[in-house]
Every structure is written in structure tokens, then in C-alpha cells.
Amino acid sequence: PNPTITPTVTNTPTNTATPTNTPTATRTPTVTNTPTRTPTPTNTATPTNTPTNTATPTNTPTPTPDLFAKAFPVTQDALSTVHRGDADAFVVQLNINTENQLIYSTFLGSADTDIGRSITLDFTDNMIVVGEAGGPFVNSSGPIGGSFNQFTDAFVTKIESKLVGRNRLSLDMPPTEVGLGQIFTVTLTISATESEIDKVNAYLAFDDTALEVVNSAGARHGSIDPVEGKFDQVTKNQVDQNTNTTNDGRIAFVGAKTQAPLLSGVFPAATIRFRTRKPINQTEIMFENVSGRDTDLVLNSVNLRSAQASGKVTVFDGIWLSGKVAIEKRTNQPPYGYMTDLFRDGKAGVTITKENMTPLVVNNITTTLTGQFAPIKVMGISGDLYEIELKGENTLSSKRQVDLRFANEIDFGTLRAGDTNGDNMINGGDVSYLAPSFMSTTATPTAFLPRADINKDGKISDADVSGLICNFLQVGPTDTSPPPVCVPPTRTPTPTPPTTTPTPTTTPTPTTTGQSIAAEQPEASVSAAEQPGLSVSTAEQTVRSGDIFTAQLALDLQTATADTIGAYLDFDPRYLEVVDSAGRPANTLDLSTGQFGSATHNRVDNTRGRINLSVSRFSQPWLTGDVTIAVIRFRAKLPVDATHIRLAHDQIRDSDSFRGGYALGVTRSDATIAISGPLHQVYFPYAQY
Numbered sequence: 265p266n267p268t269i270t271p272t273v274t275n276t277p278t279n280t281a282t283p284t285n286t287p288t289a290t291r292t293p294t295v296t297n298t299p300t301r302t303p304t305p306t307n308t309a310t311p312t313n314t315p316t317n318t319a320t321p322t323n324t325p326t327p328t329p330d331l332f333a334k335a336f337p338v339t340q341d342a343l344s345t346v347h348r349g350d351a352d353a354f355v356v357q358l359n360i361n362t363e364n365q366l367i368y369s370t371f372l373g374s375a376d377t378d379i380g381r382s383i384t385l386d387f388t389d390n391m392i393v394v395g396e397a398g399g400p401f402v403n404s405s406g407p408i409g410g411s412f413n414q415f416t417d418a419f420v421t422k423i424e425s426k427l428v429g430r431n432r433l434s435l436d437m438p439p440t441e442v443g444l445g446q447i448f449t450v451t452l453t454i455s456a457t458e459s460e461i462d463k464v465n466a467y468l469a470f471d472d473t474a475l476e477v478v479n480s481a482g483a484r485h486g487s488i489d490p491v492e493g494k495f496d497q498v499t500k501n502q503v504d505q506n507t508n509t510t511n512d513g514r515i516a517f518v519g520a521k522t523q524a525p526l527l528s529g530v531f532p533a534a535t536i537r538f539r540t541r542k543p544i545n546q547t548e549i550m551f552e553n554v555s556g557r558d559t560d561l562v563l564n565s566v567n568l569r570s571a572q573a574s575g576k577v578t579v580f581d582g583i584w585l586s587g588k589v590a591i592e593k594r595t596n597q598p599p600y601g602y603m604t605d606l607f608r609d610g611k612a613g614v615t616i617t618k619e620n621m622t623p624l625v626v627n628n629i630t631t632t633l634t635g636q637f638a639p640i641k642v643m644g645i646s647g648d649l650y651e652i653e654l655k656g657e658n659t660l661s662s663k664r665q666v667d668l669r670f671a672n673e674i675d676f677g678t679l680r681a682g683d684t685n686g687d688n689m690i691n692g693g694d695v696s697y698l699a700p701s702f703m704s705t706t707a708t709p710t711a712f713l714p715r716a717d718i719n720k721d722g723k724i725s726d727a728d729v730s731g732l733i734c735n736f737l738q739v740g741p742t743d744t745s746p747p748p749v750c751v752p753p754t755r756t757p758t759p760t761p762p763t764t765t766p767t768p769t770t771t772p773t774p775t776t777t778g779q780s781i782a783a784e785q786p787e788a789s790v791s792a793a794e795q796p797g798l799s800v801s802t803a804e805q806t807v808r809s810g811d812i813f814t815a816q817l818a819l820d821l822q823t824a825t826a827d828t829i830g831a832y833l834d835f836d837p838r839y840l841e842v843v844d845s846a847g848r849p850a851n852t853l854d855l856s857t858g859q860f861g862s863a864t865h866n867r868v869d870n871t872r873g874r875i876n877l878s879v880s881r882f883s884q885p886w887l888t889g890d891v892t893i894a895v896i897r898f899r900a901k902l903p904v905d906a907t908h909i910r911l912a913h914d915q916i917r918d919s920d921s922f923r924g925g926y927a928l929g930v931t932r933s934d935a936t937i938a939i940s941g942p943l944h945q946v947y948f949p950y951a952q953y
Contacts, residue, residue, distance in 0.1 A: 338370055350398075372393060379398075380394075381395040382394040389571050395419055401419050434453050434572070435574060436575075442580075443671060447538065450538060451535055452517070452533045462520060462521050467557035468549055469552050473541060473542065474540065475538045476505055476539050482539065484505075488503065488534050488535065491535070494533060496521055496522045547576065550574040553572075581644070582645060585668070586674065588637070589662070589679050591679050592678060592679065592681040596635060601633035604657055605630050606657075613627075614627075626642055647671075650665070651665050652666055659680055660683055660739070660741070662677055688740040691737055695732070698716040701716050702878065725878075726829070726830035726918075727926070730828035730880065731924070733881075795822065795931050797930055805937065805938060808939070809902060809942045812898070813937070825886040826886060826891075826928060829922075830919055832912040834910045835875075837870055837871060839904050840907060842868045853877060856895075859879075863880075909935040
């Protein structure tokens with residue numbers, strides 16, 4: 265004999281479903297659906313996953329037959345987008361007013377065989393599904409039966425409603441728990457999709473020992489904020505909150521639309537700002553439906569008995585902290601952008617203080633490519649005014665006074681670059697830290713020091729030395745004075761007749777503390793006639809083997825200024841060698857006296873035929889005009905028709921001049937010399953009479 269499961273679904277104005285299941289001895293069901301309808305049904309739910317499919321009225325979820333398919337449509341917000349076993353229950357919502365458009369679909373089941381037997385809706389349209397579970401089921405926290413009973417169990421699952429076919433009032437709550445003393449916003453959202461409405465009655469209750477309604481400035485307030493333009497009249501807008509009585513907070517809001525068109529669709533009606541007052545696991549902001557405070561949507565003075573979705577919030581004993589930075593010498597582009605650790609060698613880079621408070625440090629924060637760090641929990645403090653100091657791993661720190669009542673992203677401005685050794689000041693110690701890794705790249709990890717790579721281009725070069733010069737002798741935190749000009753130089757040529765030399769000007773772009781630089785712009789293009797030139801030249805074109813001659817290394821800056829020069833020369837060691845004033849092979853160059861305060865790198869390699877030179881001026885006046893960098897002594901070795909002294913221009917040995925960490929883009933002029941054989945002396949005998 266086949267058992268009969270006869271659910272009887274009764275629809276009443278209070279939206280109550282009463283299924284009755286009467287199984288017999290065996291487990292091969294035949295399902296018969298017998299709906300009984302009262303005159304005004306709203307939402308009626310009937311079983312899912314059953315062999316029999318009967319017709320049902322509009323706006324009523326229907327029973328579905330067993331389905332066998334290789335693919336099943338699920339929506340992105342599904343509880344489960346893949347099936348978990350041999351057979352799953354499923355829940356599908358269709359909008360029958362738009363030709364059965366799929367609104368929501370999800371798998372529901374264990375890793376075994378599961379069967380959905382019945383579905384209904386609670387008062388707020390949350391879906392309740394009942395069925396048979398063939399294996400351990402997906403449980404929420406605190407289920408009645410927390411373990412699987414070996415063979416087959418019943419399951420009862422409640423899924424948050426996705427139905428949109430009914431008018432409703434809902435509260436859009438914050439997605440996470442809220443910090444103590446911080447302000448969060450709740451949106452009163454109206455869904456008028458079943459019919460138009462001309463009035464919103466919203467009455468709310470809340471625990472005013474845990475929450476208080478405030479205005480945009482964070483002060484306690486007696487009303488909420490209607491959305492502008494939605495209502496022709498707001499006849500009631502009042503907040504009553506008494507801190508001495510638990511759950512005594514009340515909000516009354518009535519808004520009307522008296523002129524066509526009436527209200528329809530899904531829209532925000534008002535925003536409510538709450539500030540948290542004490543830690544609490546969950547506190548509810550709920551709609552009220554009592555005498556004189558009946559929450560509903562209204563059309564032509566008739567209450568539509570709309571669905572309602574209240575909200576809950578958890579308050580933790582701490583605050584959320586999030587922020588963003590920009591970093592000099594970099595842009596927000598891959599691969600590094602504004603990414604930096606806000607800590608170094610175990611020392612935290614974020615410190616929170618206020619008067620009469622022990623400083624609180626926050627460790628292990630790393631910013632993203634765009635310089636942001638996601639909200640993090642900081643325990644033990646509440647929303648209030650604080651001073652926050654933030655430091656990147658190779659930048660000076662920045663300090664801001666911020667109001668942590670508002671859990672907004674804090675803009676810490678542009679961090680000054682160049683603190684390579686991490687002591688929160690930029691001086692000779694940072695040059696000393698950088699120098700051992702000079703001319704190294706990420707391809708030479710044993711020598712490369714990532715914190716010395718100020719501009720994050722994967723190499724330690726003149727640009728990094730120049731990048732710290734504009735902040736030389738600065739100390740963190742930087743909070744009041746604007747950062748120095750540490751941006752690309754621009755040169756704007758002045759149009760003149762062809763016979764006249766143009767007179768360009770250098771226009772620096774200042775930045776202001778507290779304002780992030782979205783991207784530092786490259787320098788303006790200039791004509792070749794204005795472009796600075798780096799050259800190596802000799803007075804002689806031909807020398808004899810064994811002769812010592814000089815080559816002048818010089819920079820013509822035209823109208824630009826520079827603080828750093830990188831000169832990298834290649835020569836053929838078979839024909840030339842660098843010597844000192846005594847004619848001995850040299851290891852370094854003699855620099856022009858008084859031009860430079862420091863040489864970051866000064867090396868001569870006569871074996872490979874290389875000269876590597878990086879020189880800088882660390883204070884004003886900067887280098888201008890014609891600059892003699894060095895006079896290089898060469899000894900000619902073997903005869904050759906022509907040998908060259910070239911300025912290198914490759915990835916790391918890039919001959920150029922720099923200002924504020926940015927290359928000026930010089931032209932490069934090389935030298936060529938011919939070496940003839942040595943002068944031979946011939947001795948003739950002579951007689952003296």
C-alpha cells in the first residue's frame with residue numbers, strides 16, 4: 265500500500281500555513297496537494313520535490329516534480345551553487361508576473377540523498393523548508409539536532425526571504441558588527457512592487473541604553489532624515505529616547521505622497537543614524553504593530569498588510585579603523601602602487617593616542633595597491649577624538665587628529681619617502697643604508713634591499729638617492745607643514761622667433777599634507793634644444809700609445825635644475841685605462857671640488873672597462889647651468905684606429921640627471937679617440953772634429 269501525505273494549507277490574512285502530514289507504513293510517497301483558500305490570500309507555500317504538480321493561484325510557490333538534469337540554474341546569491349550529493353532538495357522563486365522570471369534558486373542538501381517535502385513562508389516571507397536528509401546537513405548555529413542520526417533524519421531549514429512579489433518595509437543594517445561609540449546608518453527601505461502606495465507608516469522600537477539616534481554631526485537628535493523628494497508631506501517624524509529605561513527608544517515616521525505619481529518600486533524612504541552606547545551581543549531595531557503604532561504601507565487609506573523585516577546589530581568593545589595613504593615617488597599603478605607595510609622589524613607603524621591614555625599600537629597592517637587598508641578591529645577603545653600616527657616601512661610618519669565616532673576611511677595624506685633605515689628621519693644614515701645595495705636589482709636578491717628601493721622600480725639607483733634628497737633632514741611625524749616639492753619637474757617653453765633661444769621655466773607642483781596624490785605626473789615634453797645634455801669629451805682626437813690624456817665629464821642643464829647625476833661609462837680595457845695624477849691605475853675618480861656634497865657611488869673597474877659614478881647635492885642651491893662633473897685621466901695602451909668612451913643607458917646603469925627623484929631625460933654624447941703607435945727614437949753615430 266502506498267502512503268498518502270496530505271498537506272492542508274490554509275491562507276488567512278495573518279499569513280498562517282498549517283500543513284498536516286499523515287504517512288503510512290512504507291516510504292514510497294504519493295503526494296496530494298489540497299489547498300484551501302480564504303477570500304484574501306497573500307502568500308501560500310506548498311511542498312517541493314514531489315511527483316505531483318497541481319496548479320496554484322498567482323503569487324503562490326508551487327510544488328515541483330523530481331528533476332533530472334546535467335545543469336540546474338542557480339543564482340549568484342544562492343545558499344549553495346553546487347549540488348552536494350546524489351540528490352538535493354532545491355528552492356526556486358519565480359516572478360509569475362514577468363513570465364516566470366527566475367528571481368532566486370539554490371541547492372539545499374547534504375553530501376548524500378536529500379528530498380524536499382514541504383515549503384512555507386513565515387510572516388516576513390522567510391522560506392521554511394522541511395524534508396528528509398540522507399547525510400549530515402548544513403546546520404546553523406545552535407540547531408535542535410546537531411548531529412545526523414545514521415540513516416535518515418528530517419531537516420527544517422529557514423532561508424531569508426528573497427521574494428519580491430509583496431509590498432514590504434525593511435531595515436538595511438550594517439553588514440558587520442559595530443564598534444563601541446561609533447555611528448552607523450540604517451536605511452528604511454520600501455518595496456512597493458505589488459501595488460502603488462501613497463503613505464508610509466513606520467514605527468520602530470529600540471534599546472536606548474544600547475543605541476541612541478544622532479544627527480550627521482554625531483549629536484543626540486529628535487528626528488530621522490527623510491529621503492529628499494520622496495514625500496509631499498511628512499506628518500510625523502519624532503524620536504523618543506530615554507537612557508534610563510531599557511528598550512524604551514521609539515521612532516515614529518509618517519510620510520505621504522499626495523500628488524501623482526504615487527510611490528512604487530523599491531526605494532529608500534529615510535535614513536537613521538545610530539551611535540552605539542554599550543557592548544551588546546545583539547540588539548534589535550524592530551517594527552511595531554500595536555494600537556496607535558501600526559507599521560504598514562497604505563493606499564487610499566487602506567492598510568495593505570505589508571511584510572516587515574526588522575534588523576539586529578552587535579556592538580563590540582572596540583572600534584573599526586580604516587584608512588588610505590599615497591606615497592611620494594610612486595603612483596597607484598601595478599605592480600606595487602601605494603602598497604607598503606605599516607610596520608617594520610616587529611615595530612608597529614600605527615599608534616593611537618589621546619590625553620590621559622596609554623598609547624595603543626596596531627601592528628601587521630599592509631596597504632593595498634591603492635594605498636588603502638581595510639577596516640580592522642581595534643579593541644579596548646571607543647569612538648572619540650584621537651591622534652593617530654601612521655608610518656610606512658620606508659617613509660616618515662604622518663599624524664592626524666581624527667573622530668573615530670564615524671567609522672569612515674581616514675585619509676592620512678602623502679607619506680614622505682626616503683626613510684630607508686626606518687628611524688623616522690631622513691639624513692645621511694639613510695644614504696648609508698642605501699649605499700651597499702646601490703646598482704642592485706631584484707634579480708640580485710642577496711644585495712638588493714627592498715626598503716632602499718624608494719620608487720619601487722625593482723632597482724636601487726640614482727632615482728632613489730634623488731628621491732630622498734627633497735626630504736633630506738626632515739623628521740616625522742609630518743602633520744602641519746606641507747611636504748617639500750618632491751614631484752616631477754616641468755618645463756614650459758616660451759614661444760619665440762626661430763632666431764631666439766627659448767626661455768623655459770621650471771614649474772614645481774607642490775602637495776599639501778592631508779591630500780593624497782592620485783598619480784604623480786611625468787614631466788612636460790620639451791624640444792631637443794632645451795633638453796639637458798650629459799657628455800664625455802676629449803681635447804685630442806688622436807694620442808700615442810703610452811700617452812696620458814684627459815676626458816671631461818660634463819652636464820649642460822639648460823634651464824633645468826638637478827640634485828643628482830648618474831654617469832656610467834664604458835671603455836675598452838684593451839686600449840684604455842684610468843689613472844690618477846701620479847699615473848697609477850685608479851679605483852675612483854677625482855670629482856670637481858665644491859660641486860657635490862656626496863658621492864653615493866664612485867668606482868673605476870679597469871679590468872672590465874667601467875666607471876660607475878653617482879653624485880648628489882643635498883641642499884640648495886641645486887645644480888644649474890654647465891656642470892663639470894669630473895676630469896678623467898686615461899692612459900692610451902695599444903694602437904687602434906678608434907676606441908670609444910660611452911655613456912651607458914641600460915636598466916641599472918642609466919646615465920641621467922635627476923631632480924626630486926625624477927629623471928630629466930638627458931641626451932648623451934660619447935667620445936672617440938684614435939691611438940697611434942709610440943714615438944720611436946733613432947740614434948745615429950756622429951764624430952766630433
